[in-house]
Amino acid sequence: MIQLPLCWPRRLQLALAHRVSLPLHHFFRLLPGSEVGHNRVEVTNIECRHTPLAGRRAVQISDLHLDRYHPRHDALLVTIAGLRPDWIFVTGDLLTVSEGLPHLFRFLAGLRSLAPVYLTLGNHDHYSGVPLHRLSELADRHKLHLLVNQVIFVPTEGGELGIVGLDDPSLHRADLRCIPPRAPGRFTVLLAHAPNVLDHLDHRHAVDFILCGHSHGGQWRLPLVHPFWLPYGCSGRPAGHHRRNGHQLYVNRGLGWSMLPIRLSCPPEIVVIDWTSS
Numbered sequence: 001m002i003q004l005p006l007c008w009p010r011r012l013q014l015a016l017a018h019r020v021s022l023p024l025h026h027f028f029r030l031l032p033g034s035e036v037g038h039n040r041v042e043v044t045n046i047e048c049r050h051t052p053l054a055g056r057r058a059v060q061i062s063d064l065h066l067d068r069y070h071p072r073h074d075a076l077l078v079t080i081a082g083l084r085p086d087w088i089f090v091t092g093d094l095l096t097v098s099e100g101l102p103h104l105f106r107f108l109a110g111l112r113s114l115a116p117v118y119l120t121l122g123n124h125d126h127y128s129g130v131p132l133h134r135l136s137e138l139a140d141r142h143k144l145h146l147l148v149n150q151v152i153f154v155p156t157e158g159g160e161l162g163i164v165g166l167d168d169p170s171l172h173r174a175d176l177r178c179i180p181p182r183a184p185g186r187f188t189v190l191l192a193h194a195p196n197v198l199d200h201l202d203h204r205h206a207v208d209f210i211l212c213g214h215s216h217g218g219q220w221r222l223p224l225v226h227p228f229w230l231p232y233g234c235s236g237r238p239a240g241h242h243r244r245n246g247h248q249l250y251v252n253r254g255l256g257w258s259m260l261p262i263r264l265s266c267p268p269e270i271v272v273i274d275w276t277s278s
Helices: 008-029 071-083 098-112 123-127 132-141 195-200
Strands: 042-049 057-061 087-091 117-120 150-156 159-165 186-191 209-212 240-244 247-251 269-276
Touching: 008 123, 057 071, 071 098, 071 269, 087 098, 087 159, 087 186, 087 209, 098 117, 098 132, 117 159, 195 209, 195 240, 195 247, 209 269
Parallel strands: 042 269, 057 087, 087 117, 159 186, 186 209, 209 247
Antiparallel strands: 057 269, 150 159, 240 247
């Protein structure tokens, strides 16, 4: 696991924050028209150099918080289908409350019809009240890959893609021992919910690219002003590219909302990763 355990005051703070937010969440779930700033989705393109994967493409989405199905979720499926991915990565906060399970898996089933789907868990998934075995059972039923401190290898011509899925770093549940060693022809992408995972990686960890979410990009932003709200586990990284100890991280702004169903100057984001020849 991440070496330093989550101290009990912080654990209590996070649990209380979730409890306090639930009444707001339940209220706005009943008002689907209250969502603001969610319909215009931006697509970000990232290029990675690795010859054995040249011509292949992955799509990353994050922070679904999918507790009620909206027309925008069908529109997301259409957009992702148009991107023609070989793999789809979903980096946590799949839902907020257990009532969202049928809505969540309706959307995930739509994703699975487009490409293989690889999922990790976020803090809200752990606080949702849905047991891990239930999520695993539903993922298996829908032929989804739920990775909880696990790695899976996808063979390609002349090499392979290693996909590491860590449990949520913001709750200090990530076990870095599942990261495989470097191997010829292998490109390892690490999926984790919170950006603070970057602070725990060093030169021993053979990771080529890291994809996270958790921040919502700040969710409410003012021009030229650093986001004034970021959840614990972001380590000051609201969005975009970050580097540390030779590792490169991209923080996705996510698709959903927390506390209030409003995104201000912070549109939802879909990330496209294209591999090219080195």
